[in-house]
Amino acid sequence: MALDGPALDTLFRQARTHYGWTGVAVTDDELRRVFDLARMGPTSANSSPARFLFLRTTEAKQRLRPALSAGNVDKTMSAPVVCIVAHDPAFYEELPKLFPHADARSWFAGNEALAAATAFRNGSLQGAYLIMAARAAGLDAGPMSGFDNAKVDPDKLPPRSPRFEFDEACRLL
Amino acid sequence: MALDGPALDTLFRQARTHYGWTGVAVTDDELRRVFDLARMGPTSANSSPARFLFLRTTEAKQRLRPALSAGNVDKTMSAPVVCIVAHDPAFYEELPKLFPHADARSWFAGNEALAAATAFRNGSLQGAYLIMAARAAGLDAGPMSGFDNAKVDPDKLPPRSPRFEFDEACRLL
Numbered sequence: 001m002a003l004d005g006p007a008l009d010t011l012f013r014q015a016r017t018h019y020g021w022t023g024v025a026v027t028d029d030e031l032r033r034v035f036d037l038a039r040m041g042p043t044s045a046n047s048s049p050a051r052f053l054f055l056r057t058t059e060a061k062q063r064l065r066p067a068l069s070a071g072n073v074d075k076t077m078s079a080p081v082v083c084i085v086a087h088d089p090a091f092y093e094e095l096p097k098l099f100p101h102a103d104a105r106s107w108f109a110g111n112e113a114l115a116a117a118t119a120f121r122n123g124s125l126q127g128a129y130l131i132m133a134a135r136a137a138g139l140d141a142g143p144m145s146g147f148d149n150a151k152v153d154p155d156k157l158p159p160r161s162p163r164f165e166f167d168e169a170c171r172l173l
Numbered sequence: 174m175a176l177d178g179p180a181l182d183t184l185f186r187q188a189r190t191h192y193g194w195t196g197v198a199v200t201d202d203e204l205r206r207v208f209d210l211a212r213m214g215p216t217s218a219n220s221s222p223a224r225f226l227f228l229r230t231t232e233a234k235q236r237l238r239p240a241l242s243a244g245n246v247d248k249t250m251s252a253p254v255v256c257i258v259a260h261d262p263a264f265y266e267e268l269p270k271l272f273p274h275a276d277a278r279s280w281f282a283g284n285e286a287l288a289a290a291t292a293f294r295n296g297s298l299q300g301a302y303l304i305m306a307a308r309a310a311g312l313d314a315g316p317m318s319g320f321d322n323a324k325v326d327p328d329k330l331p332p333r334s335p336r337f338e339f340d341e342a343c344r345l346l
Contacts, residue, residue, distance in 0.1 A: 002311030007180045011309060012213040012302075040185040041301065044318050121318065124294045128214065128301030129185075136184060138175030145217050145294065 015135050018142040019075045026080045026139065028056075034133045041129030043122040045104045049091035050126035053084040069146035079142065084152060085130060087123025089116055188308050191315040192248045199229075199253045199312065207306045214302030216295040218277045222264035223299035226257040242319035252315065257325060258303060260296025262289055 003011075031054055039048065055061050061077055064084070068076055076082055092108035092115055108115040127143070134141045176184075204227055212221065228234050234250055237257070241249055249255055265281035265288055281288040300316070307314045 001179060001183050003176075003180050003183060003309045006174060007176050008210060008309060010174050010176060011184075012210040012306065015213070017215045037181060037185040040188070042190045042304065042314075042316050118318070120293060121297045124297035125301040125304075128298040129305070131215065131298075132302070132305050133185065136176045136181060141215075143215050145291070 010138075011132055011135050015141075017144075018140040021079055021140065024080070026056075030137060030139065031081065034130065034137050034139065037133035037136060038126060038129040041126060041132075043125060044118055045095060045102075045107070046098045047091050047095065047104075047118060047122050048098060048126070049087040049089075049119040050123040050130075051086045051088055052130065053086065055082040055084070056080075064147070064152070067148045067151035069148075072144050072146045075142050076144075083130065085123065085127040086152075087119040087126075089119050091115070091119050091122075183311075184305055184308050188314075190317075191313040194252055194313065197253070201229075203310065203312065204254065207303065207310050207312065210306035210309060211299060211302040214299060214305075216298060217291055218268060218275075218280070219271045220264050220268065220277075220291060220295050221271060221299070222260040222262075222292040223296040223303075224259045224261055225303065226259065228255040228257070229253075237320070237325070240321045240324035242321075245317050245319045248315050249317075256303065258296065258300040259325075260292040260299075262292050264288070264292050264295075 009015075035052065043049070055064060061079075061082055064082065065073060065077065089112075092105045095104040095108075098104075108118060131141050131143050182188075208225065216222070228237060234252075234255055237255065238246060238250065262285075265278045268277040268281075271277075281291060304314050304316050
């Protein structure tokens with residue numbers, strides 16, 4: 001089924017990268033609905049390497065502030081929710097759960113270069129799915145990569161987990 | 174505007190990675206419409222590093238065949254169209270056209286690591302936009318990364334080009 005014109009406008013044609021926000025709060029339920037859509041997008045061997053950190057509080061956003069490029073501070077600090085899209089380089093430890101019909105773990109374990117490229121590529125795909133899912137849910141998005149990755153503390157990452165429900169792949173900060 | 178349930182099903186909830194095809198041809202006009210949607214997805218500094226190679230003929234697909242993982246041969250050879258999603262590591266040469274309000278070329282030129290990561294990340298985002306755009310246009314997709322990149326000859330890449338109309342970022346093979 002092809003989507004109609006207004007839906008294509010919402011996803012692609014009229015959507016814009018936003019720098020200002022309406023002031024309307026985004027609820028945790030909305031974040032869960034967006035994630036429930038985004039997680040359905042395809043990844044290699046269902047590897048689902050992305051981990052999503054949703055920063056809702058001023059305190060959580062202030063922790064991120066020193067890592068931001070100057071031009072990205074205002075829009076990030078004023079956004080109702082900021083999502084850090086990370087990826088787990090050891091994603092393959094979850095494949096016995098996520099891809100049970102083959103020994104997919106063995107394709108990546110011990111091959112660090114392949115695992116890193118797969119995590120990067122598929123985590124990026126999932127970032128795009130998240131943008132599309134947010135727009136599909138009627139939310140504005142202002143995606144950007146202007147921050148210092150090294151300053152985004154890995155301690156923000158959730159522990160590895162055998163399932164990918166919202167609470168397992170995401171954190172609300 | 175939030176999308177309705179059937180649209181969300183088409184994009185995310187009911188969509189599947191396909192291994193077989195209906196036999197209905199995909200026209201060049203359809204490919205152009207899909208590209209026209211996908212190219213609107215956001216990339217860093219509008220960098221748009223992805224280059225799309227659409228393989229339509231048996232001859233073009235046969236050139237790709239030796240690079241495919243065994244499990245991906247049948248679905249790829251039988252697909253009406255195969256798209257190779259590449260990215261241009263020298264994408265920044267186009268930024269004076271694509272991002273004219275700042276000297277964005279200088280952010281990447283001479284910083285090969287940043288340029289490579291930006292091309293990889295944003296080219297991957299664009300791959301996801303292409304999948305979503307194909308689904309939005311009513312087409313089935315069977316995305317996969319099971320091929321030997323080194324065997325996919327760089328001579329298939331289109332020359333650098335100052336604009337990103339279909340004929341400039343895509344080739345129909």
